Amino acid sequence: MGYTENELAKDLENQEYKFGFVTNIESDKAPKGLNEGIIRFISAKKEEPEWLLDFRLKAFALWKEMTEPEWAHVHYEKPDFQDITYYSAPKQTKKYESWDDVDPEMKETMAKLGISMEEQQRLTGVAVDFVMDSVSVATSFKSKLAELGIIFCSFSEAVKEHPELVRKYMGSVVPMTDNFYAALNSAVFTDGSFCYIPSGVRCPMELSTYFRINEGGTGQFERTLVVADQGAYVSYLEGCTAPQRDENQLHAAVVELIALDDAEIKYSTVQNWYPGDKEGKGGIYNFVTKRGLCERNAKIAWTQVETGSAVTWKYPSCVLKGDNSIGEFYSVAVTNNYQQADTGTKMIHLGKNTKSTIISKGISAGKSQNSYRGLVQIHKSADNARNFSQCDSLLMTDECGAHTFPYIECKNSSAKIEHEATTSKIGEDQIFYCLQRGISEEKAISLIVNGYCKEVLNQLPMEFAVEAQKLLAISLEGSVG
Amino acid sequence: MITIKNLHASIDGKEILKGLNLEVPAGQVHAIMGPNGAGKSTLASVLAGREDYEVTEGSVDFDGADLLELSTEDRAREGMFLAFQYPVEIPGVSNVNFLRTALNEIREYRGQEAISAKDFMAMVREKSAIVELDPKLASRAVNEGFSGGEKKRNEIFQMAMLEPKLAILDETDSGLDIDALRIVANGVNKLRSEKNATIVITHYQRLLDYIIPDVVHVLYDGRIVKSGPKELALELEEKGYDWIKAEQEAK
């Protein structure tokens, strides 16, 4: 049976951004601006080894030579990189031995996010590595994971405890030269998550990290590295909310996934950053580089539900390097009011018999612009590669826009590529039908939209799917026109 | 159950209902017949609260409530049900999820607790049996890929689930094969009681062999122009609507 939509009603009562609050934890932060000194400050603060400082400085040197990209369908005021604080940490830096030690205010924050950790631990078996601003503050289930040899910790901790793994894989999928924001991230990243699943191990629980941007004017530069060794399996969840804010906040994360031979990684994201108010003021700029590398017979599936951010630019991609490897991309991107999203995926087929599937569902409301940009690249070496893409757009008003840009580059004639695309407007007939059965308009929209996104939502773990449905409902409130 | 007085309604500035009067007491079944374009579906839509229509004059009393003051969803929650002439598809939303949402909204409105999943499923089994609806259809997406007849049957299934006070069936018989017609009619008959009322809109007197109406009305040019016992349906089937037209023009 479907999910219960009753809880939704309560959330729907609240018109304003639900997670718009600021936690008041004094910060230990760097002065605004970006220069070599700041990078050395970050590195020193984090007690990093020499090689990592060198990595940062090299990236910074590269970044200075790069220019910010321009995109046809995205318009925004360029961030002032000298007006950003690149490091801030909750003052209380000591690690928590147990859940009881966690700052009550922090717990409250998590409760507001609807992810009470006790609940999560007890009910869902989710191990949460909670990242507030730039420093990880709570980790759980570590010992259980450790028994299996699974490493799941903050990026900083991984640098200290497992430098050989970090050094081996960091930057191997998203090189610092990749793009403007990846270079910036490589220079100034402060923390993030690291996950390693040893050969042949199936991670018994969903690994989850909640990101949160908490400090006014603090850009957040996360780095995530997930490595599934041969034959390993992991399902990783990433979710975010951010406090309401007046000036735009920049977020430029890098996520790298590595699936070695026969390994499988599922990476799911529910993204709900502050999108700006009804006039389009405020909101998060989200420029993320996410990419996964598949070795032989490996599989990577990206699933994302994007409802937040003022501007989103994001293309989770798969490099299908090994023969018989599989890449999947399932996405729901909602834009409302003045939000702009330019998302999609890249599937790079290098190995033989590689397969990719793309299911993209765009929903535009208000005056928003929603673009799908997908690249399917079949290299000469990729005999019998197959791709199936389906890109659907749903329009909630007459003022919003949906754009689809599928790019196909095929250098091997044995490839089979299928592409389907549809655009539809939410039906007044459908809404009337629901109303006539006693269903309120808000709930009707939620039902219809969730039905439309079903193929994607079905890919998410159950509890995440429920959360995603709530976000869809909240972000589309009163949006039919 | 429902009393309609001098109802005028228009769409895009064009008047379709032109002073319609109709009263259907509780416990009765009334049939409405009339030529294409007479305004039958319009009447159903106006009563159900479709926003495209503007009611310019008249009043509708629905079991003591001023129907025209109620929102579309509240009319449904008060017990008004419309079986659509053209049921709508809602891809990806299962029939059961749809119905459970509807049922719980109605229950909440009436101050009742939400139905448990177990009771709900028991109800689905019981009610789908009444219209001999394949249980598989209950778990499929609302009307998506249903055949014409299956859609109609699904409407009656929904009606059985929601137990309305007043059901309006808009050409529920069209597109049904003989067996389905009998099954749907049986379903409607089983749901008949002293406490509810039914308005059956149809072009064919055949349906009225199964669902015996207390009164047959002729809707012509936005008004009820003739009412009579069930034999009126037979007469219309034999003679068509020309004599009605002639009668009206004579007036």
Ligand SMILES: Nc1ncnc2c1ncn2[C@@H]1O[C@H](COP(=O)(O)OP(=O)(O)OP(=O)(O)O)[C@@H](O)[C@H]1O
């Ligand atoms: N948007 C509109 N603008 C103008 N006229 C309209 C509009 N919608 C419906 N009509 C007209 O209203 C009249 C009544 O239509 P209605 O659907 O109520 O007829 P009906 O009696 O149900 O017919 P049928 O037997 O064919 O189902 C028709 O003449 C139709 O063309």
Ligand SMILES: [Mg+2]
């Ligand atoms: Mg009609």
